[in-house]
Amino acid sequence: MTINHDQPISFSPLHRLQWEEAQQKYVILYPEGMVELNQSSAEILKLCDGSRALPQIVAELEEKFATAGLTNDITNFLNVALQNGWIRQA
Amino acid sequence: MAGSDKLNITPPRWLLAELSYKCPLQCPYCSNPLDYAKYPDELGTDDWKRVLSEARKMGAVQLGFSGGEPLTRQDLSELVRHARELGYYSNLITSGYGLTEEKIVELKQAGLDHIQVSIQASTQELNDHIAGTATYQHKQDVAKLVKKHGYPMVLCVVIHRENIHQMPQILEMAENLGADYLELANTQYYGWAHLNRDALLPTREQFEEAEKIAQAYKEKVAGKMKIYYVVPDFYEDRPKACMNGWGTTFLTIAPDGTALPCHSARELPGLDCPNVKDFSIAEIWNESKTFNFFRGTEWMQEPCRSCDEKHKDFGGCRCQAFLFNGDMYSTDPVCGKSPERYRIDAAIDSARQLALSGEEKPLVFRNSKNSKQLY
Ligand code: SF4
Ligand code: SF4
Numbered sequence: 001m002t003i004n005h006d007q008p009i010s011f012s013p014l015h016r017l018q019w020e021e022a023q024q025k026y027v028i029l030y031p032e033g034m035v036e037l038n039q040s041s042a043e044i045l046k047l048c049d050g051s052r053a054l055p056q057i058v059a060e061l062e063e064k065f066a067t068a069g070l071t072n073d074i075t076n077f078l079n080v081a082l083q084n085g086w087i088r089q090a
Numbered sequence: 091m092a093g094s095d096k097l098n099i100t101p102p103r104w105l106l107a108e109l110s111y112k113c114p115l116q117c118p119y120c121s122n123p124l125d126y127a128k129y130p131d132e133l134g135t136d137d138w139k140r141v142l143s144e145a146r147k148m149g150a151v152q153l154g155f156s157g158g159e160p161l162t163r164q165d166l167s168e169l170v171r172h173a174r175e176l177g178y179y180s181n182l183i184t185s186g187y188g189l190t191e192e193k194i195v196e197l198k199q200a201g202l203d204h205i206q207v208s209i210q211a212s213t214q215e216l217n218d219h220i221a222g223t224a225t226y227q228h229k230q231d232v233a234k235l236v237k238k239h240g241y242p243m244v245l246c247v248v249i250h251r252e253n254i255h256q257m258p259q260i261l262e263m264a265e266n267l268g269a270d271y272l273e274l275a276n277t278q279y280y281g282w283a284h285l286n287r288d289a290l291l292p293t294r295e296q297f298e299e300a301e302k303i304a305q306a307y308k309e310k311v312a313g314k315m316k317i318y319y320v321v322p323d324f325y326e327d328r329p330k331a332c333m334n335g336w337g338t339t340f341l342t343i344a345p346d347g348t349a350l351p352c353h354s355a356r357e358l359p360g361l362d363c364p365n366v367k368d369f370s371i372a373e374i375w376n377e378s379k380t381f382n383f384f385r386g387t388e389w390m391q392e393p394c395r396s397c398d399e400k401h402k403d404f405g406g407c408r409c410q411a412f413l414f415n416g417d418m419y420s421t422d423p424v425c426g427k428s429p430e431r432y433r434i435d436a437a438i439d440s441a442r443q444l445a446l447s448g449e450e451k452p453l454v455f456r457n458s459k460n461s462k463q464l465y
Contacts, residue, residue: 001313014242014270016179016203022101022149029179031204031244031271034103034152083313 003054003078007089010050015086017045028086035084044077048087054078099376099385101149102341105178106156106353107138109166110345113159114187116222116455117210119248119283119290122158123356127461131346135165137366139172141343144371146176150341156183158345161193167200174201181206183246186232187225194232194239205236206244206273211252212259220252222455233267244271249300249322250283250290251445257300261307261317269315274304276322280354280409282456285464289451291441297325324434328399329406329422336384336404341375349374351381354409358418384408391419393427 003009011017016029026042028035037045043064047057057078058071081087111126133141142153153173160166161184173180182197186207194205207229210217214226237243245264247253253260264272276297277283277290292300301319308317323330333340333352342350347366350356355363364378375381383389387400394405405411406422414423414433421428444451454460 013240018151018177018179020149020151022151027151029151029203031206031242032152032154032181034179085313085316 001079001082003075003082004089005054008050008053009048009057009078009087009089011045011048012086012088017042040073041077044074045081045086048078048081100338102145102339102371102375103150104152104154104340105142105145105150106154106340106342107141107160107169108342108344108353109138109155109157109160109163109169111158112162113157113185113456114162114223115159115185115225116457117220117248117282118222118286118453118455119250119277120456121278121281121283121353122456123281123354124285125461125465126158127458128465129344129346129348132163133343133345133347133366135168137347138165138169141347141366141371142169142173142176142178145341146178148372148375151177151179153178153180154183155180159185159187161188167196170197170200170202179203184208185221185225186229187223189232189235191235191239194235194241198239198241202241204242204244206246207233207236208246208248209233209263210247212256212263216253216256222457230267233269237268242270243268244273245269246273246275248275248277249292250277251292251296251441252290254292254296254300257303261304265311265315271316271318273318273320275318275320278320278322279324280357280413282454284413286453287437288441288444289453291324291438292322293442293445294325294438297322323410323424324438326424327426329403329410329424331403332407332410332422336408337375337381338385341371349378349380351384352407352409355380357409358412389419391421393425393429394421397427 018027018029020027026037043061047060058074062068062070110132111122111129160182170180180203182202182205184205184207209229210220217226218224233243233245247260279287283290304317304319337351340352342353343366344350348363349366350363355361361380361383363380364374390400390405394400406425408418410422411420412418415430423430423433
């Protein structure tokens, strides 16, 4: 299972992405489990709302953080996210 | 016990709300205390809401509604709604008994995140025997309805000697029902399971065979169904890191409002577990004697005290140490370094002999009649 470049990416309806005030971080919640996210992972996942595919996500984040060359890092992370079932494609 | 350890109290992350000890089922492996019939009181709705609010404020985020059977509470949807407003991820841990489609929808609207349905076996006959109630067909229906209404569906099967031979069929059943997660929980021997251990503990051969089958299936369904496999610690050489460390992560509230560092802690002597009717969650978590009892490592005896693994498993389970060694401060007898390990081996042998002899030892079912007789 790897990310398809053309298909929009959405967050899994079986998981929940949420800001945790007590921990000062974003977390992913699922049945009886929780993953704590670092800031960049959270920024990527927030854009997985079913309206953007990989290239748009990369472009938006590169613009937001005024940098280039994020494609590899973002692709790698999204592949991990896909394998963990946090995100979906069509 | 001057405490550099104690300054470092981490906030609770998991709250287990045992709403009621009432349960229409009678599973002989139930982890509820044997004397549960002595505690018929149940917290009212307002107290539960306050407990949820206070724990959430401290940082709890995963919430389990369990029991007994949580569906026996008429205010379940109200509590679920409150939990959702507070931002909890809420899990309903149920036998499925009394769960209708209407209720499933109502709970979803209230904001319930997930329903875990327990099934006792892959056949009606064995399921109904173990549950002590005819529930098999209804459980299958409930599992499908849970799925239909968009919840992640978690099937939980507690594994022991009576059903371990059904491992292949249990796996197939879960896949056919479309489970997103399958929890294969080898019985943990507390409460009723401890009492029935001779009849429930599988032999090493049975356990190894079943584990092989489950691990192979894991690969087959990768990406579709996640399998959580809870190992039986008797066949391990190191104890489990019980509760991720005492008073570090987990908070259990029993039906009558007693706050427990783990759901078996009620069986430990002299802990004087505090009640949420008398104290706030913050007071209980930070200041109570109970929650500080086994925090850190100061309380440990040898061999744990000088062991370099003590920060990994925290000396194992206090309840298991008490049940086997009669000393809750001692090293978990599962550990190969414990001088008491022979007690676990004796329990394994005793169960094995009964298994091989083909004799039947009647199971003691979990119900109030038995609970009252035992105490
Ligand atoms: S283990 Fe069985 S008897 Fe115990 S609470 Fe769960 S369903 Fe009821
Ligand atoms: S001796 Fe104690 S701390 Fe060391 S491995 Fe065994 S249980 Fe863990």
